[in-house]
Amino acid sequence: MEPIRLISSKTVVLPYTDIxxxxxxxxxxxxxxxxxxxxxxAFSNWRYQADGSLNPDFILNQGTAQGCQILIxxxxxxxxxxxxxxxxxxxxxxxKAVISTEIADIFRSNSLKNGLLPIVIDAENHAWLMSNPGxxxxxxxxxxxxxxxxxxxxxxxxxxxxxxxxxxxxxxxxFLMNQLDxxxxxxxxxx
Amino acid sequence: MSAPKTLFEKIWERHEVVxxxxxxxxxxxxxxxxxxxxxxxxxxxxxxxQGLKVRRIDRTLATMDHSTPxxxxxxxxxxxxxVKSAAQQIQQLEKNCAEFNIELLNxxxxxxxxxxVVGPELxxxxxxxxxxxxxxxxxxxxxxxxxAFGIGTTEVGHVLATQCxxxxxxxxxxxxxxxxxxxxxxxxxxxxxxIGKIGVAGGTGQVIEYRGSAxxxxxxxxxxxxxNMSIEAGARAGMIAPDETTFxxxxxxxxxxxxxxxxxxxxxxxxxxSDPGATFDREVHISGxxxxxxITYGTxxxxxxxxxxxxxxxxxxxxxxxxxxxMGLQPNESLLGKPIQVVFIGSCTxxxxxDLELAAKLIKGKRIxxxxxALIVPGSQQIKREAEALGLDKIFxxxxxxxxxxxxxxxxxxxxxxxxxxQYAVSTSNRNFEGRQGAGARTLLAxxxxxxxSAIRGCVADPRExx
Ligand code: SF4
Numbered sequence: 001m002e003p004i005r006l007i008s009s010k011t012v013v014l015p016y017t018d019i020x021x022x023x024x025x026x027x028x029x030x031x032x033x034x035x036x037x038x039x040x041x042a043f044s045n046w047r048y049q050a051d052g053s054l055n056p057d058f059i060l061n062q063g064t065a066q067g068c069q070i071l072i073x074x075x076x077x078x079x080x081x082x083x084x085x086x087x088x089x090x091x092x093x094x095x096k097a098v099i100s101t102e103i104a105d106i107f108r109s110n111s112l113k114n115g116l117l118p119i120v121i122d123a124e125n126h127a128w129l130m131s132n133p134g135x136x137x138x139x140x141x142x143x144x145x146x147x148x149x150x151x152x153x154x155x156x157x158x159x160x161x162x163x164x165x166x167x168x169x170x171x172x173x174x175f176l177m178n179q180l181d182x183x184x185x186x187x188x189x190x191x
Numbered sequence: 192m193s194a195p196k197t198l199f200e201k202i203w204e205r206h207e208v209v210x211x212x213x214x215x216x217x218x219x220x221x222x223x224x225x226x227x228x229x230x231x232x233x234x235x236x237x238x239x240x241q242g243l244k245v246r247r248i249d250r251t252l253a254t255m256d257h258s259t260p261x262x263x264x265x266x267x268x269x270x271x272x273x274v275k276s277a278a279q280q281i282q283q284l285e286k287n288c289a290e291f292n293i294e295l296l297n298x299x300x301x302x303x304x305x306x307x308v309v310g311p312e313l314x315x316x317x318x319x320x321x322x323x324x325x326x327x328x329x330x331x332x333x334x335x336x337x338x339a340f341g342i343g344t345t346e347v348g349h350v351l352a353t354q355c356x357x358x359x360x361x362x363x364x365x366x367x368x369x370x371x372x373x374x375x376x377x378x379x380x381x382x383x384x385x386i387g388k389i390g391v392a393g394g395t396g397q398v399i400e401y402r403g404s405a406x407x408x409x410x411x412x413x414x415x416x417x418x419n420m421s422i423e424a425g426a427r428a429g430m431i432a433p434d435e436t437t438f439x440x441x442x443x444x445x446x447x448x449x450x451x452x453x454x455x456x457x458x459x460x461x462x463x464x465s466d467p468g469a470t471f472d473r474e475v476h477i478s479g480x481x482x483x484x485x486i487t488y489g490t491x492x493x494x495x496x497x498x499x500x501x502x503x504x505x506x507x508x509x510x511x512x513x514x515x516x517x518m519g520l521q522p523n524e525s526l527l528g529k530p531i532q533v534v535f536i537g538s539c540t541x542x543x544x545x546d547l548e549l550a551a552k553l554i555k556g557k558r559i560x561x562x563x564x565a566l567i568v569p570g571s572q573q574i575k576r577e578a579e580a581l582g583l584d585k586i587f588x589x590x591x592x593x594x595x596x597x598x599x600x601x602x603x604x605x606x607x608x609x610x611x612x613x614q615y616a617v618s619t620s621n622r623n624f625e626g627r628q629g630a631g632a633r634t635l636l637a638x639x640x641x642x643x644x645s646a647i648r649g650c651v652a653d654p655r656e657x658x
Pocket of ligand 1 (some may be wrong): 307326328539598599620
């Protein structure tokens with residue numbers, strides 16, 4: 001994985017709470033055996049009309065959303081299934097970070113393993129971001145801060161080890177593989 | 192004497208290969224890894240790329256359920272599998288399990304079924320185990336006093352390669368349900384009421400322990416229904432301390448310990464309960480006696496009400512109104528009597544034998560309403576056989592319902608079984624998200640009793656009127 005330090009981008013706002021993984025990528029697109037090309041199905045039920053054409057009313061189809069790497073969403077983003085296809089789809093679509101007041105556990109864990117930053121912030125600053133779509137933000141992962149165009153510097157918390165892995169492009173599997181002797185000892189001790 | 196511990200803490204500590212520190216999460220040992228066709232292919236690709244083997248094939252068990260069809264003709268190979276990409280995914284799992292030497296319950300297996308049904312049924316699910324699967328409803332297995340939770344595909348790869356996961360210790364939430372459930376009120380109604388009370392993010396970052404007299408009185412099937420939907424409250428896992436009901440269920444199952452090993456195991460399992468005085472990060476109390484049949488009206492399981500209630504009026508809330516617009520419902524509307532087009536009795540929440548027996552009891556000798564398509568999908572091939580031995584299939588078929596092979600079916604709509612756009616489905620599954628059962632499908636989650644009553648009446652119906 002590429003190391004991640006700074007993300008600077010305009011935001012796009014999805015003003016809904018409890019956006020579940022079936023919205024992020026519907027199950028009918030999960031019969032794939034690779035990770036490739038899932039971005040085309042991101043938010044499929046909202047992005048496309050019944051005839052397959054783009055829904056012009058949906059925010060991600062509008063000009064202002066193009067190139068935005070930071071998604072602002074209502075409380076409890078990513079609830080529902082464990083499908084890692086959800087962060088794969090968001091990353092392939094072009095997002096690098098999601099900001100909410102709460103992010104569901106499994107989605108958060110899956111995002112961290114793929115380099116999509118799941119960022120939880122306080123309600124007040126979140127409300128400001130929700131009502132200021134297109135705001136230019138800089139996310140500094142090293143310092144765990146978010147700079148808002150209104151001058152505010154907001155701190156957020158990302159689990160320390162995951163943050164270390166993201167900053168250094170380290171793969172968690174490598175860390176676990178280094179523990180194999182200890183794992184073997186553990187297995188022998190309980191056998 | 193050591194400090195009192197919760198059930199969760201006891202299991203967690205037994206599985207810490209390396210305890211967590213401020214810098215690093217715990218290395219947690221996994222006793223049982225369940226695998227299915229949808230969330231595993233990319234993990235096997237990773238193993239192949241890195242030249243890794245599966246560390247413990249004896250702790251890994253695969254089945255096919257999610258994209259697997261339930262049409263008897265497709266399963267028997269009399270017609271090709273209709274969803275081509277699903278057929279490929281099924282083939283890929285066959286290939287991966289053969290290459291990595293993993294036990295697979297394949298299309299021809301008499302033991303195949305939904306992953307959260309077959310684990311317990313085979314006795315692979317046991318008290319005190321850590322159990323994971325690339326599926327959020329893995330919490331189901333917590334009904335046996337196991338610590339069971341869903342993981343993503345990257346983590347599936349981690350467990351295949353190392354039998355371990357990197358995990359931060361979650362918080363604990365005790366939900367105590369006192370009293371007894373009334374006639375017509377099921378474990379499904381209980382868990383829907385709990386989600387309605389604590390909310391769909393109420394359990395985020397927490398492991399729930401369900402306890403109290405109403406929980407202890409539940410059968411294993413009922414306990415699995417409750418633990419299954421822990422994720423719908425956002426929780427990492429749900430668990431219930433094992434007791435005589437648990438041991439009686441497991442005894443003699445093919446993968447359960449046998450003989451002397453059984454007696455030893457039961458002695459150990461009896462230790463697996465929260466000590467008196469053990470503290471939880473949070474506690475919630477619910478009176479089981481006051482509960483009534485529940486039904487959802489919105490697009491997440493927290494949007495739930497008593498079956499004879501009215502849709503709340505939050506007309507000032509645009510997200511709420513968007514949800515009602517999707518559902519084609521109005522504030523203050525009652526659901527009783529609302530015409531429906533589909534009834535689905537199935538899924539890892541409610542497709543076990545007692546669920547089917549309950550539905551059959553209400554349907555017996557009656558007809559499914561002419562406007563309704565009723566699909567009844569047993570949770571496993573074994574349940575299918577047991578139901579057929581009791582003649583339940585005949586009751587359903589004579590009433591006009593479809594009787595299928597086991598699988599996830601309409602719960603997830605990626606296997607050919609879907610609800611059409613705009614249709615209302617009373618469903619015994621666990622998610623009423625937009626498009627979950629098919630693009631535009633409108634899901635009303637309820638118990639098997641409510642689903643059966645609604646199938647007969649052709650509209651949302653209160654099961655208590657038919658019992
Ligand atoms: S029945 Fe539904 S919830 Fe259960 S494992 Fe299958 S798709 Fe998931």
